[in-house]
Every structure is written in C-alpha cells, then in structure tokens.
Amino acid sequence: MTSETRQTLGRIGIWSGALRGSGTDDAGRRAIAEAVAELEEVGYGTLWLGGNPSPDDAAAVLAATRTVTVATGILSIWEHTAEEVAARIAALDAGQRERFVLGLGVSHGLLAPQYAKPYSAMVAYLDALDAATASSGGGRRVLAALGPKMLKLAADRASGAHPYLVTTEHTAEAREALGPDALLAPEVSVVLDTDLDRARTTARNMLSLYLKLPNYTNNLLRLGFSESDFEEGGSVRLLDGLFALGDAERVRARTREYFDAGADHVALQVLTAEEGGAGLPRPEWRELAEVFADEL
Template structure:
C-alpha cells in the first residue's frame, strides 16, 4: 500500500498543531518543518481538526504526510470536505490524508447512529464531483463494525486510546492489507509517581467518554480502572513512559502486535497551550528517527 510506505512506522500526533491561537501561528509552521526534518513520517493533527488546519501544515512542509486525527463528521459537511480535499490535493499532490471520526455523543449535538452516519458520509465523499479516494482516507475506528468499515471503505484505521492487545485484535479483524495506525501517548518521565500523575491528569477527560470506556471494557478493564484518572494497569496499557529503553519497548509492542504505523503523542502535563517541542525532539532521538 502506497500510504503505508509514505507514512513509515512513526508519526507525531498533536492537538497543539491544531491551535487557532494567533500567538502560536508562526511557531506551528516552524515546528511542522522541524518535525519533518526530525524524521517523523506523518503529522496527525488532533483536536477535531479541519482540512484547513491540516492544509497549513502541508504548506509549511515539503514532503511529510499530514492527516486529520480526526475530522468530526458532525462538524463538517461531506461536499465541502470533498471540495477542500480536491483543492489541497491539486495544490500539493499526495500530501494530505483525510482522517474521519464520528466523535462522541457528549461532544456532538447531532450525534446519532454513528456507524450509519459514517457510512452515509463516505457515500457522499464518493458521490462528490471530485471524490475523495478511499486510499486517502482513514477512520477513527474502535468497535468491530467501524473497524470493518475502515477496511472496506478507507485505507484503514486510526484508533485512539488503545492498547497493544487491541492492536493485535484489530489486525486480526482487518487482515493484512488495510493500514493500522493506532495512537500511543508518551510521557517522557522516568519517575513512576510523576509519570502516572501526568498521565492521569491527561487521561481523565477521555474516561468520561463512553465510546472509549466501552472499548476498554471489551479488553477486560472495569469501572474500577476508570476512576481517578485511571488505574495503574490502565495507564501502563495506553501510555509509554519511563526511560528511553522502556519507551522503545512499548512502541515495539504496538508494532509487534500488528501496527503498521504508530502515531505518538507527547504528553507533558502542560495541556494544549504550548508546543512540546523539546519532547518531540527527545522522542525522535529515542526512536533514532534520523537513521530510520
């Protein structure tokens, strides 16, 4: 698959790169160019990003793939998205991948029958005057039906807040051909108490969203694991933390489980108000991206 080759084994996932804060405008472009030079294969623009958010990173770089991680189907109508995709692809061919997700009932007022809504959205993208090619879109799949849809109607899946065990199950369900590009959060901290504190402060918001907890329950986690920002067992399963060797081992676990590409998100406890550029550089060193 061309997309698998284009994005390589390691990507960088960031909600900070989506920021509309004017104070970060210039730095976002500079950071994107640096991330390209550091050796990341893709930039995943988090925080319910739009085509416009991805486009500015495409224009600030020369070769790296930029993807939404993800664009909410409730916030952007399909004909407009298809037109924006076509315009960006004409301007910078092959540089953009459309990541789509059905979001969450607590975040989207129109949320209803997400699987059917996603299927209809893909139909609309296919029916546009310039369709969005299936091989240039991925779905934020978690449950079995959406995961199957990602293999049938898209290049593959970009699941968020998952474990290596989930990755192995997803690979088995998808088969060998579709792209599997899970997210993995990284805390660059070796002290266990500090690492778990940073992770829990970040994780708590996601444990209030039933789509995530339902998927984790399918993996054997329980209500006890969702309290107070997450149990030790849960944090250890969905985060990489520790020294360089520990972080490399966790990333390797995801690849060994069947991930083609791991979208790495540096979590430093600072929220989304500043770009964690020192952490991005350190992670590139840990993964030895310069020689990858």
C-alpha cells in the same frame, strides 16, 4: 493503494492537538509552522493534527512543510460536510494532495449534539464523499475505529484504521478484524518522565476527559478492564496498558509492542506536565527522534 499509504505514513508519526491553527493568533500560527518544519526535518513520517481539525488546519500544515505526510486525527463528520471536505482537498495543489491523509471519525455524544447512529452516519458520509465531484477517494483516508463493525468498515471503505487510546491487545484484535492488508495506525500517548508516579499523574490529567466518553470506556471494558479501573483518574493497570511511560528507550520498547501486535505505523502523542499536555513539546519530540532514528 494501502501499501502506498503505508509508505506515505512511514513507521513513526507525531500526534498533537496543538498543531491545529484554528483559534490561534499570528504568533501561534508561526509557532506551529516552525514546529512542523522541525518535525519534518528530524524525519517523522506523519504529522497527525489531533482533536477535531478542520480542512484548513491541514492545509496550513501542508503549506508549512515540503515532504512530510499530514493527516487529520480525527476530523469529525458532524462538523464538516463531505462536500466541504472533498472541495477543500481538491483545492490543494497536486503535491499537497499526495501528502494528505484524511482521518474521519464519529466523535462522541457528549461532544457532538447531533450524534446519532454513528455507524450509519459514517456509511452515509463515505457515500457522500465518494459521490462528491472532487472526491478524495478511499485510498488516502482512515477511520477512527474501535469496535468490530467500524474496523470492518475501515478495511472495506478506507485504507484502514487510526484507533485512539488503545492497548496492544486492542491492536492485535484490530489487526485480526482488519485483515492483513488494511493499514493500522494507532495513537500511543507518551510521558517522558522516569519518575513513574509523576508520569502517571500527567497521564491521569489527560485521561480524565476520555473516561467520561462511553465510546472509550466501553471499548476498555471489552478489553477486560473493569469500572474500578476508571476510578480516581485511572488505575495503574489501566495507565500502564494505555500509555508509554518512562525514558525514551522505554517509549521505544513500548512502541515495539504495538508493532509486534500488528501496527503498521504508530502516532506518538507526547504529554508534558508543564504544558498540560496541550503545547508544542519540541525538546521531547527531538529526543524521541533520536531514539527512533533508525525507524524514521
């Protein structure tokens, strides 16, 4: 199932919180439907619904597309019960289920009031998902995994891992922890801007939230960064380690570094100063599709 999932995801995907339809009006949902249809047309392998998408968000994108894989990146186990998720997956038609990958994560204490014992909670959730009458099974799910224990769980109980906000060094460590067979699909944030000072400002605007979350800062400390790297929105060393900044060719080169470190698939999150990182940057998505044409 892992090799099949690798093929399903393709090499390059798009990660975007703006692809979630929750809380949007009819015009917003139409804009999402048009955007995902174009992303499918230009050849991206997977569309990752960023943030905390619901099963219904995924169902809407599946309905608006025909062939592209749709993944949750990442659905919080605190927000949706395993039984609810399994039932919603079962309600998809067979073709849509074949195109769906369930990404699960434990979120963060600052975002989920019920957050406690995250590893044990994930194990219990996977047990409940497997026990559900309409279980999705383990072959089409991935876990948001940063540390060694969760990475091992991702290899043992899912197709693999979908780490967020990580360096190439983490990718190499994750590949070693997962073993050669499990899927490794990191998210990589992109700023298409040749003015590197301005690109780093855009990156810092996005990074500010995550530097308040211990799951991420602890992981970065494990990777050799220091507390001083978190000051003033992030040091240049931190930004250059976490982001792909520059023109499309530079983004392609940075993405190659993740593949060389052991990634099977890279999910690109495009950040723009104009949209505050939260919109539908369709021109940038098209530009990247052109430079990655031989990998799509």
